[in-house]
Amino acid sequence: MPEFVTQGLELLIQLLEICGASLLILGFVVATWKWVHRIRREGHRTALGYYRQSLGRSVLIGLEVLVAATIIKTIIVEPSFEGLGLLAGMIVIRTILGWTTALEINGRWPWQKRRPEAAPSQTKS
Amino acid sequence: MLELNPASVGEKQTVIEILEYLEKAGVVISLFAVALIVAGFARAAWRYARRFADKTRKENFNLFKVELGDALLLGLEILVLADVIGTITVTPTFESLMYLAAIVVVRTAVSWTLTLEAEGRWPWQASAEEQDGA
Numbered sequence: 001m002p003e004f005v006t007q008g009l010e011l012l013i014q015l016l017e018i019c020g021a022s023l024l025i026l027g028f029v030v031a032t033w034k035w036v037h038r039i040r041r042e043g044h045r046t047a048l049g050y051y052r053q054s055l056g057r058s059v060l061i062g063l064e065v066l067v068a069a070t071i072i073k074t075i076i077v078e079p080s081f082e083g084l085g086l087l088a089g090m091i092v093i094r095t096i097l098g099w100t101t102a103l104e105i106n107g108r109w110p111w112q113k114r115r116p117e118a119a120p121s122q123t124k125s
Numbered sequence: 126m127l128e129l130n131p132a133s134v135g136e137k138q139t140v141i142e143i144l145e146y147l148e149k150a151g152v153v154i155s156l157f158a159v160a161l162i163v164a165g166f167a168r169a170a171w172r173y174a175r176r177f178a179d180k181t182r183k184e185n186f187n188l189f190k191v192e193l194g195d196a197l198l199l200g201l202e203i204l205v206l207a208d209v210i211g212t213i214t215v216t217p218t219f220e221s222l223m224y225l226a227a228i229v230v231v232r233t234a235v236s237w238t239l240t241l242e243a244e245g246r247w248p249w250q251a252s253a254e255e256q257d258g259a
Contacts, residue, residue, distance in 0.1 A: 014140045017213045021147040024210050028154055028203070048195060052202060059206050066213065082219075089222045090212070093229055097209065100233045103248050104202075104240075112249075 001076070009076045013069050020065035027058020056105035063098045067091060144214050151210030158203035165196020194243040201232050 031054035038047035070091050077083045102110050169192035176185050212225055240248050 011140065014144065018140070018143050018147065021144070021151070021210050021213055024206055025147065025150050025154070028206055032157075048199065052199060055202050055206060059202075059209060062206075062209055066209070086219065086222060089219075089226070093222070093226050094209075094212075097205070097229055100236075101205075104236065107251065108249060
């Protein structure tokens with residue numbers, strides 16, 4: 001692969017990583033800000049529920065962008081079993097983290113259909 | 126982390142610097158999470174002491190446990206968020222990867238068992254509220 005392609009892809013990967021991290025931090029700041037305001041308006045318990053949901057959503061979005069960066073990295077990784085194994089491990093960890101986060105905010109695994117009886121509580125948020 | 130080409134070291138440097146700042150923000154977020162856990166613990170203990178006279182001891186203790194669990198869960202969730210940021214700048218070696226995997230497993234297990242204790246169900250089971258259609 002030509003040198004400039006590798007260089008460009010490296011830069012792209014790092015930009016994606018910056019994007020992912022910024023999304024995480026921004027999501028965290030916004031969620032915390034809203035939480036502090038909600039505590040006074042809607043009480044402690046409601047505010048906590050919303051806060052955890054919006055935190056989970058920021059983690060999901062950030063992870064998705066980071067997984068994209070890791071996938072692009074597989075193109076330019078030095079072809080060795082070690083490098084490949086490390087990337088695979090990173091992708092597995094990020095994917096599993098995404099699943100468990102989705103489980104916590106939705107109450108179901110990503111591959112499960114939405115429960116019909118869960119629908120009314122979904123419309124609240 | 127990646128080999129640098131002398132021609133583009135300048136812009137690489139800025140990109141890496143930005144990543145380092147973001148990582149520092151991640152550390153600040155973990156500190157915030159620790160502060161939240163401590164504050165949540167103090168709040169739960171305070172409310173436990175205040176309720177002491179009006180509730181039976183068992184009832185009071187259960188409420189205390191649930192409130193502690195809430196604080197821990199919230200702290201854990203924020204710590205996971207901070208960890209994800211930490212994974213970006215870490216030099217990928219098998220050791221750091223295993224470490225990260227272990228952290229994720231431990232936090233997930235803690236979070237699930239805390240949910241189980243506080244709400245009496247696993248996270249993938251429908252809650253009583255949902256089953257009532259509330």
